[in-house]
Amino acid sequence: MHRAEHWNAAYAAGEATRSWFQAEPATSLRLIAAAGADPAAPLLDAGGGTSRLVDALLARGFSDLTVADVSPGALALSRARLGAAAAQVAWIEADLARWAPPRRYAxxxxxxxxxFLTGEAEQDGYIAALRAGTLPAAAVIIAGFAPEGPERCSGLPVRRWAPAELAARIGPPFALEHAEEEDHRTPGGGTQRFAWTVLRRGG
Structure with a gap:
């Protein structure tokens, strides 16, 4: 199945079926604040889907927000949830492994x-987008399953990363700034071990 079709179906099934769902993206918000993000600077939620992060950032005064996701269905659900506030956000339908960002983000x-990008070529495509789409001194926050986390999610295989390994895979001009792990409680009551990697782009 095409990637967009898979995720359209996954999001259409409802929030209770989405293991990654969070009512409050607390770790994301804490790390964004710790990275020194300026609320007026451009911020991208890559693969944001129906995440509540954009809601929380708008409530905190962030004014230059973009959400990019491969699923048009997910983006439509987020816009509907936000209502009139959705007009304050740029919504981009994009496969992050094949994306040319239209601007650079802080x-x-x-x-x-x-x-979810398990192949070297699609990882390279994402990294190329990351390099093209970030400003000097940009912060990059990437979370995914830790080495002891699940091997699959939403019916798909995943590539598990330790933060130092992920930082090495991303490579220059990005350097590891912070790393931590977290146990995410799923809506179904399970636990998924996540690793969070914070990188800083050089000049």
Whole structure:
């Protein structure tokens, strides 16, 4: 199945079926704040889907937000949830492994998108987009399953990363700034071990 079709079906099934769902993206918000993100600077939620992160950032005064996702269905659900506030956000339908960003961002956030890219070529495509789409000194926050986390998610295999390994895979001009792990409680009551990697782009 085409990637967009898979994710359209996954999101259409409802939030209770989505293991990654969070009512409050607390770790993302904390790491964005710790990275020193300026609310007026451009911020991208890569693979944002129907994440509540955009809602929380709007509530905190962030004014230059973009959500990119391969699923048009997910983006439509997010716009409907936000209502009139959706007009304050740029919505981009894009396969992150084959994307040419239209601008550069001061902060790139990705919770559980990169780990679905299991092939070297699609990882290279994402990394090329990351390089093209970030400003000097940009912060990059990437979360995915830790080495002891699940091997699959939403019916698909994932690539599990330790933060140092992920930082090495991304490579220059990005350097590892912070790493931590978290146990995410799924809507079904399970636990998934996530690793969070914060990178900083050089000049």
């Amino acid at each position: 902060l790139w956030h990705d919770r559980a998108a990169f780990h």
